[in-house]
Amino acid sequence: MSKITLDQVADILKEHNNIRIICHRSPDGDTIGSAYALLFALRGMGKKCCVVCSDELPKKFVYITDNAEVQEFDVEFTIAVDVADRPLLGKVFDTVTPDLVIDHHISNTLYGKQTCIIDSASNCENIYNLIKIMNVEIDKHIADALYTGVATDTGCFMFSNVTSQTHIIAADLINKGADFAEINRVMFETKTVSRLKVERYAYDNIHIFADGKAAILCIPHSVCKEANAMPEDLEGINALTRKIEGVILGITVREQEDGSNRVSVRTHAPVDASAFCKNFGGGGHVRAGGCGFDCTIDEAKDLLMAKALDVLK
Numbered sequence: 487m488s489k490i491t492l493d494q495v496a497d498i499l500k501e502h503n504n505i506r507i508i509c510h511r512s513p514d515g516d517t518i519g520s521a522y523a524l525l526f527a528l529r530g531m532g533k534k535c536c537v538v539c540s541d542e543l544p545k546k547f548v549y550i551t552d553n554a555e556v557q558e559f560d561v562e563f564t565i566a567v568d569v570a571d572r573p574l575l576g577k578v579f580d581t582v583t584p585d586l587v588i589d590h591h592i593s594n595t596l597y598g599k600q601t602c603i604i605d606s607a608s609n610c611e612n613i614y615n616l617i618k619i620m621n622v623e624i625d626k627h628i629a630d631a632l633y634t635g636v637a638t639d640t641g642c643f644m645f646s647n648v649t650s651q652t653h654i655i656a657a658d659l660i661n662k663g664a665d666f667a668e669i670n671r672v673m674f675e676t677k678t679v680s681r682l683k684v685e686r687y688a689y690d691n692i693h694i695f696a697d698g699k700a701a702i703l704c705i706p707h708s709v710c711k712e713a714n715a716m717p718e719d720l721e722g723i724n725a726l727t728r729k730i731e732g733v734i735l736g737i738t739v740r741e742q743e744d745g746s747n748r749v750s751v752r753t754h755a756p757v758d759a760s761a762f763c764k765n766f767g768g769g770g771h772v773r774a775g776g777c778g779f780d781c782t783i784d785e786a787k788d789l790l791m792a793k794a795l796d797v798l799k
């Protein structure tokens with residue numbers, strides 16, 4: 487349960503071999519980039535190492551994952567990267583207590599035996615600094631992995647979490663051979679056909695109300711099923727409603743396979759997304775919140791719209 491520095495992490499890693507690195511469930515570019523960059527670095531130090539995840543790694547990351555051959559060994563040391571809380575380790579690993587957690591979420595619950603938290607835009611920035619301390623040369627594989635995490639966790643350097651340090655690290659990764667143009671194309675431009683189908687439905691069905699201040703999008707499960715959409719195809723879809731000019735309260739309702747509904751709320755000032763969701767037993771942050779409904783999607787829509795009109799009047 488102790489908190490340690492990156493220098494201490496480097497010292498600890500020197501002492502261990504046969505290392506397993508766990509990504510968080512619903513893996514994204516930052517957890518995958520962190521895990522593989524660390525794997526390449528540790529293997530460069532002559533250690534055996536593997537990356538595991540409770541969920542399958544999305545195919546679009548093959549340019550990272552394909553560079554690591556499978557190694558068989560008995561695990562002696564476990565590291566979690568970019569995993570803020572134990573349940574996020576996912577079904578397969580959420581009973582594991584990692585020996586070490588390296589994370590950038592200040593909300594980290596310190597579930598590991600030792601934890602290094604540094605508040606940066608992406609965990610890949612922390613792994614970059616760790617690899618520097620460990621004196622491992624950053625090759626193209628490491629550069630591609632780290633660049634992926636830095637770019638994805640900052641929305642391609644657009645979010646307010648970006649610092650000058652983010653750009654300095656990204657610049658060095660480009661110098662080390664990171665294929666930034668191709669990575670950005672795959673991460674931010676390319677859409678699966680399934681995603682396109684769900685988006686087409688979304689654009690046709692976003693309902694703008696409350697004098698243009700609110701927008702609601704309800705996606706029935708049948709739409710995702712017909713589009714053959716996997717969870718990764720729906721990433722970021724909850725942000726669509728808030729991108730409309732004038733909308734300060736965006737609501738997305740996604741019907742689940744079991745008929746229940748998951749609601750995601752995105753806001754601009756002065757609407758508090760967390761406060762809005764608390765009306766329905768949910769919560770979250772000021773700009774992003776969530777809640778759930780066991781009623782039908784149409785009933786959920788009515789309840790949410792009524793509350794939205796009330797909040798915005």
Ligand SMILES: [Mn+2]
Pocket residue numbers: 516517568590608609639
């Ligand atoms: Mn992250």
